[in-house]
Amino acid sequence: MHTLAAAVTREIYWNIDIPFRGLVIVILGLVPFAIIAYGLWQRWQRWQRMGDGVELPPRDEWWSRTKRTLVQVFAQKRIRRRKQGGYSHVMIFWSFVLLFIGTVIVAIQTDLATPLFDWYFFDGAFYVAYSIVLDLAGLGGIAACCFALYRRYVTKPETLTKRMLTWTPHIWVFLVLLVQGFILEACRISGTGFPDHEVYASPVGNVFAQVIPTGGIAEGLHLFFWWFHLALTLVWLGMFGQTAMAHIFTSMATIWLAREIPVSTPRPIVDIEEAEEFGVLTVDQFINTHLRDADACVECGRCTDVCPANITGKPLSPKKIINDIKEAWLAYDAAGGAENTSDEDPTKRLVGGIISQDELWSCTTCGACEQECPVMIEQVDKIVQMRRGLVLMESEFPEEVQNAFNNMEQQGNPWGKPPDDRSKWIEEIAEEEDLIVPIWGEEGSEDAEYLFWVGCAGALDARSLPITKSVALLIQKAGVKFAVLGPMESCTGDPALRIGNEYLYQILAQQNIEVIKEAGVKKIVTQCPHCFQSFNKDYRKLDGSLDYEVIHHTQLISELLEDKRLEGIPGIDAKAILHDSCYLARHNKVTDEPRNVAKAALGNVAASEPKRCGEKTFCCGAGGGRMWMEEHLGDKNVNAERAEELLKDGADTILTSCPFCKTMLSDGAKVVAGESRDVKVMDVAEALAQGLKKTKTGNNA
């Protein structure tokens, strides 16, 4: 048995007869790694020159960040979000990793196990498994490389063609190495007289071997290809620190250093009263993170593929923005940095220079780009930083935005309605539904569990009022004690923040934080996902002491349904499709609850869903303050693009969970469906409340 097992192996370095071959090869092999290390050290120096240098996260986060990085590296979670490019990358990655490990195992056998311990493990079942795995890795790698080249030369998806020069040579080199590997294996099998076990241990190499004559020809071919394989591998590896292949290291570092993604909250300006510069106009004003992560961009273009502005023909491409920043910084650095460049330099001046205002104003801050980015680059925060530069330093923004700013500042809402109008719906619902909504701190609010934060749209906009009333009706029916702030409520500042008017945002935010603190609010339920975002994420970045709980109305209603506190509501009759809000589904990961409410509203039937749904939802076009800007660029409006997708399978009802989505999609549906087709757009809460009203009329009758 022992002899049989011992025979099942291969002679390492067969046919390679040089003195100290094990040692020589290991030393040769270490050269490229030294070059890589030098390249990475240079890169690290470069990163340290960016902004204030690389800031390491607190130590208690290191392990969770390492786990996150390992998941992205080995499971390639984000990369797999794309089927074609994603899975071919996974195969090339694992092919590379397995073959690399295979090479290391050989080195361990010849340079450690044998000389030091006289231990030979490279035989028997281990050898068979080893050989099969590597054969399959090679085969998979060849298939994936061929597919990757096929896409680059034949199918040519738009985002790939621009990257031909960066990546294509590397794919070719790896393909050549893999094919050579099999030729080498075949020469060895043929040269060693076709050992029986190679039929199953090296199935692929064995097939190749059938065409290689035994004896001298096999040996000669083997010798040539062996040295060629070694040389090409060493040269290629040596380039890993400097070329696009450095992405192996830079993307790991970027993922490890990244903030929570999608980032959702643009970094606040700290001590705004003391600062002298606000936002970003020139490339040197970016913080380290924004320059460093741009430097790690592999130009895969996934951000641009999912960008609603780009899809509808606007001038914005997140990938272009990132690369503009990268190239501008490299030029700035090459020119000698701050001392040797003036702010007027065309490359240093980003905004209004290589990055146009139209690009920046096209962004809806939906966060799709950040969610797709495999290396966790912060596209949206960069755009908001540049918007800040325009708004705060240069007073530059689309003309119509000034009204929104003035209205937010003077009247506490972007519409410019008088603050007292926030009580109107309370009077209306008292009359229509006999429902008394108490004001926080006033009579009837003593046992209020929740502060119902209605929001500007919810209190002042005709199309959003029914949502507010429906939420109030439902939670009151379920016995939830709540109160509202009425005219004391003010805009949360979300549009100001994301348009870039951080000053106005902080004024509004501080004012609201003060009101909430003074009122002693512990639990908040918001009608609008944008208000939810403000309370849940944005405000906590301004004031770390905020300890209230905040949920969106769909979360509360879903909970009430689950607890059977809302029962016996008949479903409405509709062919409904569900649209997720970016600020609920993507930025705050609330996706199940709107579905639960929709299902209850439709009589226990799930609403249908478009392809772009859940966390991958497609923007309605209103986010990032776009609600307050005209949409005059592009081939179509974002809301029309979305409405088209939602209505293409004949739905007659679009269910939303955000007042802005409702407004945008109502308009979009009119454009897409025309006047003849009756499409209803309503919030899931409205749909459920309609059923509730049915029972009421039933009882009365």
Place this chain on the structure above:
Amino acid sequence: MSLKIVCLLKQTLPTEAKISILDTGKPGDARSKPIINPYDEFGIEEAVKLKEAGKASEVTLLSVGTDKWLETIRRGLAMGADQAVLIDVGSEEIDQSQVAEALANQLQKMEYDLVLCGKLAVDTGLGEVPGRVAARLGIPLLHVAAKVDVEGNKVTVERVADGNIVHVEAECPVIVSADKSLNKPRFASLPNIMKAKKKPIDTVALADVLSGAAQTRRTVKYELPPERGPVRMLEGENDAAARKLVDVLVNEEKIVH
């Protein structure tokens, strides 16, 4: 020559404010944040533009108000004015004639070549102050200016009249009142907002500039206009809806007889 400009500034409620009669018996809106009277804002913008063009050396804001106006005055400073003078009326009630008197008296203590102000304030809608100030100072008033040109000591304005444009000119010192087509006021940049916090605002007591001028008019009472009824939609096809409309106008609302 480089002009010294004084801009008159009144604080008003935002144009969108919901006016109610407050407990004080006066109209107001406690929840809205006050603004610079939009017409005065055109005046300030024009002054700052003249300064930027090198035609003015100094822009001073002048107000007759209370210390509650300081934040609004800072907004004017953030637009680019250099300093401000506030004539503090405290809790005193004065009318337009007295306001003009106080402004004129204060102006006489200051150096000025050009006074810029709004043609009226949006809250009272009266437009008395420019004329009254001009009369008291004995200087020309170029009223309701849609365009202002300054050449040395000479100020030319264009005024849109009924179907024609009138060009009027006068020598400094002169007072010019702004119409809304004069310019588009800027949105102050944040560095300028921050700088404005450090610009000087002098406060002058009303008594120092208004000695003995008595109020000649008295406001008796403020009341709100009657509330507008809700909009009614008439259902039905064109013909039927038209019939209904006639019926409503003649028989229900009795607007058409």
